[in-house]
Structures are given as C-alpha cells and as structure tokens.
Amino acid sequence: MKYQQLGLIGCGLMxxxxxxxxxxxxxxxxxxxxxxxxxxxxxxxxxxxxxxTAESALLAVAGSDIVLMAVPVAATDATFKAIRHLVKPxxxxxxxxxxxxxxxxxxxxxxxxxxxxxxxxxxxxxxxLAGVEHADAQLYRDRQVIxxxxxQTQPELVVQAERLWAALGCQVRTxxxxxxxxxxxxxxxxxxxxxxxxxxxxxxQKESEAFLQLAGPGFRDFxxxxxxxxAIWRDILIANRxxxxxxxxxxxxxxxxxxxxxxxxxxxxxxALVQGVAQVRSHWRLNTRQK
Amino acid sequence: MKYQQLGLIGCGLMxxxxxxxxxxxxxxxxxxxxxxxxxxxxxxxxxxxxxxTAESALLAVAGSDIVLMAVPVAATDATFKAIRHLVKPxxxxxxxxxxxxxxxxxxxxxxxxxxxxxxxxxxxxxxxLAGVEHADAQLYRDRQVIxxxxxQTQPELVVQAERLWAALGCQVRTxxxxxxxxxxxxxxxxxxxxxxxxxxxxxxQKESEAFLQLAGPGFRDFxxxxxxxxAIWRDILIANRxxxxxxxxxxxxxxxxxxxxxxxxxxxxxxALVQGVAQVRSHWRLNTRQK
Numbered sequence: 001m002k003y004q005q006l007g008l009i010g011c012g013l014m015x016x017x018x019x020x021x022x023x024x025x026x027x028x029x030x031x032x033x034x035x036x037x038x039x040x041x042x043x044x045x046x047x048x049x050x051x052x053t054a055e056s057a058l059l060a061v062a063g064s065d066i067v068l069m070a071v072p073v074a075a076t077d078a079t080f081k082a083i084r085h086l087v088k089p090x091x092x093x094x095x096x097x098x099x100x101x102x103x104x105x106x107x108x109x110x111x112x113x114x115x116x117x118x119x120x121x122x123x124x125x126x127x128x129l130a131g132v133e134h135a136d137a138q139l140y141r142d143r144q145v146i147x148x149x150x151x152q153t154q155p156e157l158v159v160q161a162e163r164l165w166a167a168l169g170c171q172v173r174t175x176x177x178x179x180x181x182x183x184x185x186x187x188x189x190x191x192x193x194x195x196x197x198x199x200x201x202x203x204x205q206k207e208s209e210a211f212l213q214l215a216g217p218g219f220r221d222f223x224x225x226x227x228x229x230x231a232i233w234r235d236i237l238i239a240n241r242x243x244x245x246x247x248x249x250x251x252x253x254x255x256x257x258x259x260x261x262x263x264x265x266x267x268x269x270x271x272a273l274v275q276g277v278a279q280v281r282s283h284w285r286l287n288t289r290q291k
Numbered sequence: 292m293k294y295q296q297l298g299l300i301g302c303g304l305m306x307x308x309x310x311x312x313x314x315x316x317x318x319x320x321x322x323x324x325x326x327x328x329x330x331x332x333x334x335x336x337x338x339x340x341x342x343x344t345a346e347s348a349l350l351a352v353a354g355s356d357i358v359l360m361a362v363p364v365a366a367t368d369a370t371f372k373a374i375r376h377l378v379k380p381x382x383x384x385x386x387x388x389x390x391x392x393x394x395x396x397x398x399x400x401x402x403x404x405x406x407x408x409x410x411x412x413x414x415x416x417x418x419x420l421a422g423v424e425h426a427d428a429q430l431y432r433d434r435q436v437i438x439x440x441x442x443q444t445q446p447e448l449v450v451q452a453e454r455l456w457a458a459l460g461c462q463v464r465t466x467x468x469x470x471x472x473x474x475x476x477x478x479x480x481x482x483x484x485x486x487x488x489x490x491x492x493x494x495x496q497k498e499s500e501a502f503l504q505l506a507g508p509g510f511r512d513f514x515x516x517x518x519x520x521x522a523i524w525r526d527i528l529i530a531n532r533x534x535x536x537x538x539x540x541x542x543x544x545x546x547x548x549x550x551x552x553x554x555x556x557x558x559x560x561x562x563a564l565v566q567g568v569a570q571v572r573s574h575w576r577l578n579t580r581q582k
Contacts, residue, residue: 074558124507144505173505186493187506191513193549194485199568201538201545202477212571213578214435214464215478216415220577221512222482227573230565234558241553247492248550252543254492258484259539262532267365267525274521277490280503282518286511287504 001027001163007064008033009057009079011044013127014096015070016135019049021168024137034060036075044132057082061091066164069095073235076103080110087114092157092164094121098184098232100148100177102239108150116154119161120177122146122184123170130229141169144287148177171287185243190251192233193244195226292318292454298355299324300348300370302335304418305387306361307426310340312459315428325351327366335423348373352382357455360386364526367394371401378405383448383455385412389475389523391439391468393530399441407445410452411468413437413475414461421520432460435578439468462578476534481542483524484535486517 006022008015011033022028033050034057035041041053054060061067061083071079076097087093097103100120107118125143127134145165149158162172175183202208237244261270297313299306302324313319324341325348326332332344345351352358352374362370367388378384388394391411398409416434418425436456440449453463466474493499528535552561 124505126508144507146505183498183502183505186496186498186502187510191489191510194489194546195513196565196568197546197549198482198485198542199572200548200564201542203568203571204541204545205477207474207477211474211477212575214415214437214474215575215577216417216434217577218417218516219478219482221515222486223572223575224512225509227569228565230562230569233565234562237553237561238556238558241556245550245553248546250495251489251492252546254495255485255488255539255543257491258488259536262528262536265529265532267529270528271521271525273491274487274519274524277487277494278518278521280494281490281514284503284506284514286506286508 003027003066004029005064006031007060007067008050009060010070011035011040011050011132012070013130013134015068016044016049016132017139018068018070020135020137021140025167027167032060032064040132047132049132049135058086061086065091067091067093072232073097073099073102073239077106077110080106084111084114087111087117089117091117092160093118094161096121096123098122098236099239100180104150104177116152117157119153119157120148121161143170145170145172146180147172147174148180181240182243185240185247189236189240189244190247192225192228193237193248195223199223199226294318294357295320296355297322298351298358299341300351301361302326302331302341302423303361304421304425306359307335307340307423308430309359311426311428312431316458318458323351323355331423338423340423340426349377352377356382358382358384363523364388364390364393364530368397368401371397375402375405378402378408380408382408383451384409385452387412387414389413389527390530391471395441395468407443408448410444410448411439412452434461436461436463437471438463438465439471472531473534476531476538480527480531480535481538483516483519484528484539486514490514490517
C-alpha cells in the first residue's frame with residue numbers, strides 16, 4: 001500500500017501531522033497541499049510538511065489517489081462543493097472531523113452519487129496548540145481512529161482506510177455516525193462544554209485573579225481542555241448540539257444529586273457516590289493500540 | 292532552624308511525605324509517628340518514614356517540638372481533643388487540611404487558650420494515590436502552602452512555619468481562613484464536585500462502558516481528579532459546603548448561558564465566550580516557587 005499523491009486540504013495541526021506521518025511511514029510519494037490562508041500553505045511547504053502548494057482545494061485533489069480534508073467542521077460543506085467534480089471512485093477521501101453526522105449529511109447533499117469515495121474518519125488525537133508549526137508525525141500514534149462509513153461507502157475504500165490508519169500506529173474502529181456522535185457528546189464534547197462553563201463561572205468573580213493564583217495541579221488538568229481552539233469547538237458543539245444538550249441535561253441531574261447530599265450533610269451517600277465514580281475512573285485506561 | 296522531634300499524627304501520603312521532606316532537608320532529628328491504623332504506623336516505620344511508633348496521638352506529641360496533624364478533616368476535632376493536654380506555647384502545631392474554617396473552629400472549641408500554638412496550613416499538593424506507600428520527599432517541592440493564622444496565633448510560630456515550608460521548597464502565603472475557603476471552593480472543590488458529577492452522569496447510561504472505551508486524552512485529564520479519595524473528599528465538600536454550593540450555583544448559570552447559545556445556534560456568541568476562557572486558561576500557569 002503506497003499512494004502516489006496525497007491531496008491535503010487544510011495544512012494545520014491535524015492535516016500537517018497526517019502528512020508527516022504518511023511520509024515517515026513511507027506510505028506516500030508526494031504531498032500537495034492547500035490551505036485557506038496562503039501563508040499557512042507556504043509555511044507548510046517550507047517546513048517540508050507538503051511538497052507542493054495548490055492554489056485551490058480542487059487543484060489539491062487533481063492527480064491525488066488519496067485526499068485528506070482537515071478543515072474545521074463548518075467548512076466541510078464548502079470543501080465538498082469545491083472538490084466534487086474531481087471525486088472519482090478510486091480515490092480515497094477522508095476527513096478528520098470530531099463530529100460525523102453533520103459531515104455525512106454534507107457529503108450526501110454535495111457529493112451525491114460520488115459519496116462512495118468518502119470514508120468519514122475521526123482520529124482521537126489533538127493538542128491545544130493549533131497550526132502547522134505544531135504538526136507532529138507522532139500525533140496519531142497509539143490513538144484510536146473511528147470510521148463511520150454509510151451503506152454507499154465503497155467497502156474496499158473502508159478496508160484501505162483501516163489499513164492506512166493501522167499502518168500509522170492507530171487502533172481503528174468502525175461504527176455508525178449516530179453512535180459516534182452520541183458517544184463523543186458524552187466523553188469529549190460535554191467535558192469541553194463543562195470546562196468552558198467552569199472557567200467562565202470563575203472569571204465572572206471579582207476575586208478571580210487571586211483565585212487563579214492559588215489553583216493547583218487538579219485545576220490544571222481539569223481545565224486543560226478549556227484552552228482549546230474556539231472556532232473548532234464552536235463548530236463541534238453546534239454541529240452536535242442535540243446530543244451535547246442531552247448529555248448536559250443528564251449531567252445537571254447528577255450534579256443536583258451531589259448538591260443535595262451537601263445541603264443535607266449526607267456524608268455517607270456522598271462518600272458512596274464518590275466511591276463509585278472513583279473506582280470506575282481509577283480502573284479506566286486510555287485505549288491505545290499497545291495496551 | 293532544626294527541630295529535635297517531629298510528632299506526626301497520621302502517617303499517610305501527606306504526613307509521610309512531610310516527614311521524608313523534613314528528614315531530607317536535615318530539619319529534624321527524629322520522627323515519632325501515630326496513625327489510627329497500627330499497620331500503617333508499622334509500615335511507616337519499616338519504610339523509614341518515621342523512626343518510632345507512638346501508641347496514641349498524645350504520645351506522638353510528648354517530647355516533640357513540632358507536630359504535624361495529617362488526618363482527614365473530619366478527624367481534626369478528635370485529634371485536637373486527644374492532644375490538647377500536651378499543647379505547649381513553644382511547640383509548633385500544624386495541619387495540612389484542604390479546608391480551614393472548620394479546622395480553625397475546631398481549634399477554637401478544643402484548644403481554647405492553647406490555640407496560639409496552632410498554625411493552620413494547607414499545602415496545595417497531593418496525589419490520587421493515598422497511603423504511606425506513595426509518600427514522597429518531593430511532594431511539596433515547588434508547591435504553594437497557605438497559612439491561615441488567627442488573631443491569637445503566636446506570631447513567632449507563624450514566622451517559624453513560613454521558614455520551615457520555604458525550606459522545603461514551597462511558596463508560602465498567608466490569608467484568612469474565610470478567604471482561603473472561598474478561593475478553594477472555586478479552584479479546587481468545585482472542580483472535584485463537577486468531575487464526580489460528570490462521571491456519575493456518564494456511568495448512569497447503559498452505553499457507558501462503550502463510551503468510556505472511546506474516551507481520549509481530554510477525558511483523561513478532565514476526570515483525573517474524579518479518582519480522588521472518597522473519604523477525604525466527603526469531608527472537604529461537607530466542611531466547605533456553603534462556599535461550594537455558591538460556586539456550583541454560579542457554575543450552573545455559566546453553563547446555562549453556554550447551553551442557550553447551543554439551543555439558539557448562536558455560533559458567534561459561543562465562539563466569543565470560548566475565546567475569552569481559552570485566552571485566560573492558556574495564559575494561566577501553575578504558581579510554583581521557581582516560576
């Protein structure tokens with residue numbers, strides 16, 4: 001399995017890291033890249049992340065046998081429109097979006113009968129530091145990648161995608177876009193929403209600066225995701241808002257139970273509750289390829 | 292500044308680490324330790340954390356010129372009662388509790404006119420792994436320690452305490468117990484409550500096991516504190532429940548604002564909100580002695 005040309009649409013952290021990983025693994029001949037901002041594309045070329053710049057998304061697809069769309073979720077629709085005339089059955093097209101129902105919907109609307117080439121993908125990896133400067137050939141190593149093919153997706157392209165991500169050191173899973181979005185609302189999108197809300201609540205207080213100077217390692221880890229990219233998280237949270245709001249509702253219920261134990265000074269109930277979650281959390285391990 | 296004998300009441304992670312740090316810094320001649328569980332005391336002795344076991348808290352205080360109470364917050368009252376007959380003006384007594392108003396109240400009730408010896412202390416350090424097995428001479432290094440003396444506290448003992456923690460590599464601050472508890476409700480206790488509630492909400496769902504297998508590095512960091520010691524956190528949350536409930540109320544308001552932007556698909560408001568918190572969070576640094 002070796003591709004002649006990767007067409008990279010979006011040369012930021014996610015796309016740039018994919019290009020570097022593909023090169024390092026010897027899986028691609030050359031990389032042609034396009035980014036909305038010409039300065040990003042140029043920087044990617046200077047850094048050796050891509051070999052050649054393209055003037056448009058369509059030109060990045062021209063002559064490529066594999067295409068990765070690594071653009072903000074909200075730009076998916078426009079990107080599909082820009083490239084659809086060059087989408088051919090033998091070209092593997094993937095995205096890296098954190099939500100999948102909206103991406104699949106956009107693909108249905110835009111690619112129509114050419115949708116079989118598109119294998120929706122979500123690599124569970126990232127950094128708080130966006131931009132091609134932080135691109136890293138190891139970003140995807142030992143991470144999970146979720147593929148959410150639909151009935152029309154060409155099965156051989158799904159197999160290709162599975163092999164490719166596995167060759168980059170990932171553990172690959174396949175599920176429906178609906179199951180994906182429900183699960184990630186619970187384990188990723190809600191935590192981000194809560195971390196944003198928590199920080200906003202602290203910052204509203206006039207003592208917030210003094211408070212933040214006292215914060216320790218627990219705060220550091222709990223709020224790390226509150227420093228995530230605002231535009232990316234705007235798109236994710238709005239794209240998956242129904243599932244996120246369902247999870248938030250459930251969370252409010254659980255918080256209410258805990259608050260009630262405090263109001264009533266019910267030490268035993270509180271301890272039992274914390275014991276239950278602490279046990280599950282202390283046995284949980286990040287699911288990686290190696291473990 | 293060198294102490295002849297440290298009386299250690301509670302030989303767990305916090306107490307054991309303090310004893311090891313004092314020894315490593317050459318600040319103490321010997322350590323006499325007592326724990327509620329004789330097996331813990333014995334293990335501490337075998338590990339060299341303490342030099343001699345005491346049969347009671349009172350006997351750990353006898354002959355000591357410095358005493359550290361490293362017991363769960365709820366045991367503070369009983370510990371003060373057990374030792375008060377040997378509390379003398381020239382003996383520095385400190386605790387390590389994460390809440391301070393309740394500790395100061397217990398000291399007032401129990402130590403009465405002997406309260407001047409007690410310097411309430413809260414080192415902002417810890418691990419999810421409790422127990423003397425995890426005691427670590429470096430636990431307090433580069434961490435902050437908050438002292439919350441009251442009007443009756445002997446000033447020279449406050450100075451002693453400041454010097455001592457500084458000698459262990461800590462940055463020392465002094466504030467009122469009230470300010471301390473309000474600040475830590477915001478930056479520590481509420482995050483724990485939210486992490487517990489979040490885990491509880493996820494665990495209620497029948498798909499929770501499948502969900503948790505998909506969770507990534509964001510989840511890992513956000514929920515790390517959900518694995519904290521249940522008995523310790525029961526005590527902290529109940530002791531500081533008024534401030535914690537106030538913070539939780541404020542958090543619910545901030546969460547409500549975010550939820551509303553999702554319901555209304557207000558991408559711009561959502562992004563502006565996230566931008567604001569992301570900026571503050573990305574500039575925040577853990578306050579340590581060196582930076």
